[in-house]
Amino acid sequence: MSLAEAAVSLGVHYQTAYRWVRRGVLPAVKVAGSYEIDTGDLEALRRDRRTPEPPPQRRQVRSFGRFADRLLADLVVGDEAGVRELFSDLVEGGVSLAEVCDQVLSPALRAIGERWSRGELSIAVEHRASAICERALARWAPHPPGRPRGVAVVCSPASEGHELPGLMAATVLRGLRWRVHHLGVGVPADSIERLVADEGADLVVVSATLPETLGDARELVGRLRAPGRRVLLGRPGLTMSDLAAAVSAPEPGPAAPAGGSSEGAERRLPSNPPGPSSPALQSSPALQGDPAGPINGADRPDPGAAQAWGPG
Ligand code: B12
Numbered sequence: 001m002s003l004a005e006a007a008v009s010l011g012v013h014y015q016t017a018y019r020w021v022r023r024g025v026l027p028a029v030k031v032a033g034s035y036e037i038d039t040g041d042l043e044a045l046r047r048d049r050r051t052p053e054p055p056p057q058r059r060q061v062r063s064f065g066r067f068a069d070r071l072l073a074d075l076v077v078g079d080e081a082g083v084r085e086l087f088s089d090l091v092e093g094g095v096s097l098a099e100v101c102d103q104v105l106s107p108a109l110r111a112i113g114e115r116w117s118r119g120e121l122s123i124a125v126e127h128r129a130s131a132i133c134e135r136a137l138a139r140w141a142p143h144p145p146g147r148p149r150g151v152a153v154v155c156s157p158a159s160e161g162h163e164l165p166g167l168m169a170a171t172v173l174r175g176l177r178w179r180v181h182h183l184g185v186g187v188p189a190d191s192i193e194r195l196v197a198d199e200g201a202d203l204v205v206v207s208a209t210l211p212e213t214l215g216d217a218r219e220l221v222g223r224l225r226a227p228g229r230r231v232l233l234g235r236p237g238l239t240m241s242d243l244a245a246a247v248s249a250p251e252p253g254p255a256a257p258a259g260g261s262s263e264g265a266e267r268r269l270p271s272n273p274p275g276p277s278s279p280a281l282q283s284s285p286a287l288q289g290d291p292a293g294p295i296n297g298a299d300r301p302d303p304g305a306a307q308a309w310g311p312g
Helices: 003-010 014-023 039-050 065-077 080-092 097-117 123-138 164-175 189-198 211-224 240-248 262-271 279-283 303-308
Strands: 029-031 034-036 151-155 179-182 203-207 230-234
Touching (some): 003 014, 003 034, 003 039, 065 080, 065 097, 065 123, 080 123, 097 240, 151 164, 164 203, 164 240, 211 230
Parallel strands (some): 203 230
Antiparallel strands (some): 029 034
């Protein structure tokens, strides 16, 4: 059937149905310049929209420390199979991807970084460890089936060379049913800006790791802001649990200036229950109204720091 017929059948405006096609929510093929919709796909979308999501089966882990230690040991000796097995155990056991990233992967990577900076691990071992993590994580980042929540772009300023935090963000967002375009690192700002517009992104996540790239990251955030689009900036001290909470939080209200009020986001976020697995929610200076966060500490006190975190 045609897209116009599908829109009528779903009881939505033609433009809404068109947007769903563009975002991959409603599969369609182009025949002689017009979209054709399969009735099976239409019915699947109708069912999806009616069915509430089942609550996820959660696994309570009291201490993640031993998993982080196990991961670190596997990474140091390059045991990729061991790393994959550990990830599978955790994710299939019901641990959220955000927790795996924040509580297991990040501590192990930080330990790798510390050992490398003390000269105890070679650059080769550190590179091997990151490559193993990338491959292991990518396995958990397929495009989600069903109707996505929206379109997200995950990127970093061109000066940033750390790709893993962005990959973590992409993985977590896909797990939350976002359709994610993950651009990796080294992409010029102009090109990111174009892609964000072309894909009609509802959400952009900019990830920065080095203090030196934070300025570029903020500039990028500023460029990517647009009405109806949230732009979040992540950096050390913030976590994937923060990201998950932020994208689940309501969008800025009508009182917020175009593109959202970062200050509003700062105030709103602490009201998200800070789970035991989300220490940054309690400790992040950005969330406590102190702009001198772990990165900003090396920076000038920055009244715009709040913007680094809030919706754009
Ligand atoms: C792997 C690694 C590399 C790899 C990266 C490979 C890859 N594919 O990613 C390579 C070899 C490229 C690399 C290069 C360099 N690195 Co390096 N690297 C690391 C290491 C070991 C892990 C990085 C990582 O993935 N961290 C992920 C986790 C562990 O960090 P995190 O920031 O806490 O992650 C959280 C947040 O980012 C947040 N988050 C991410 N996105 C978002 C989004 C939102 C919205 C929110 C809310 C949250 C959020 O959630 C994450 C998960 O909890 C770190 C050690 C460390 N402490 O991080 C050093 C480290 C970051 N590197 C460091 C350095 C110095 C460098 C180099 C300058 C080295 C050099 N002389 O060339 C270059 C810089 C390259 C560049 N231009 O960026 C230093 C930085 C020191 C500093 N100034 O702070 C570190 C800390 C190592 C150290 N102890 O000295 N590095």
